[in-house]
Amino acid sequence: MKEGPDIARIASLVGDPARANMLTALMDGGALTASELALEAGVSLPTASSHLAKLMDGRLLTVASQGRHRYYALAGTEVAAMIEAISGVAAHSGPQRARPGPRDKSMREARVCYDHLAGDHAVAMFDRFVAEEIIVQNDDTVRLGPAGAGFFAARGIDTSGLGAARRPMCRACLDWSVRRAHLAGSLGTAILDKIIAEKWARRPAGSRVVEFTPPGKRAFEKAFLA
Known part of the structure; x- marks a missing residue:
């Protein structure tokens, strides 16, 4: 055996x-x-x-x-990450379409992946975090970078409390539609909570879409993408 x-x-x-x-x-x-x-x-x-x-x-x-x-x-999050990763593999290995992932443009742009943000906006945010060492990625390991705590504190997210959680603070999750990483873990959840609490976006009932308002999208981009 x-x-x-x-x-x-x-x-x-x-x-x-x-x-x-x-x-x-x-x-x-x-x-x-x-x-x-x-x-x-x-x-x-x-x-x-x-x-x-x-x-x-x-x-x-x-x-x-x-x-x-x-x-x-x-x-839990491990099961969600598995389903998201399998969806990406299925899109890559199955019958080919012009673009991988969901056909719905709004699902491609921003959606919920269990308890954190996924889609184009989430991947762009992850890339920015890595480029500026807000988070540090080494192979499959992701951790808060030297500039991380101050960056998130300025945006109303206390990372010291997140570090006490059982689950990892930072984790790379393979994005189904983009086939690159977005941010999961307790920090990914805190960012999504921030987006919803600030009313930058809403979650329509019965949908995984995260629907940004025009002012909300500008506020999100200023906070996490600029």
């Missing part, structure tokens, strides 16, 4: 089309009921329940009960 993680088991869980649709539907960081996920997957409720049991057994989902309902969500 080979040592190491059981990749084949996880791949088989994600590889089923119905389960893949369910996982993708949860990439906005929200939680859905079994009935809602059945609709997303295009299967009956009993079939959806069977799929959900397998995903739970594989520790890809969590479930919380509220009243009569049970709400399913991705088990």
Whole structure:
């Protein structure tokens, strides 16, 4: 018996089309009921329940009960990063289109990747951070750079509190549409929270799109891209 993680088991869980649709539907960081996920997957409720049991057994989902309902969500950022990366590989290796990633222009520009910003704006922001050593990237490792704490403090983000979190403060996440890195981790979440709190953008119900207002886009660009 080979040592190491059981990749084949996880791949088989994600590889089923119905389960893949369910996982993708949860990439906005929200939680859905079994009935809602059945609709997303295009299967009956009993079939959806069977799929959900397998995903739970594989520790890809969590479930919380509220009243009569049970709400399913991705088990964490590692699962979300895996789905985002697989989406990128599928776009590259599958039937070719003129451009990789989502056809919807707004999804390409800015969207939620579980709990952080993804898309063109997020990749441009990551590139700026690396270029100015706000964050430092060495191979697959990303950390706060010498200029990082002061940069984010000036924008109302306290990185000292983020460093105390269990999850990494900075992590590179392969962007599905651009096929380059955007920023994940607790710092990526804090930036998305800042964008929404400042009302620079909103998240339309039932969509992963992050929709910037014209003044909000200018404010975001001044804060994180200029």
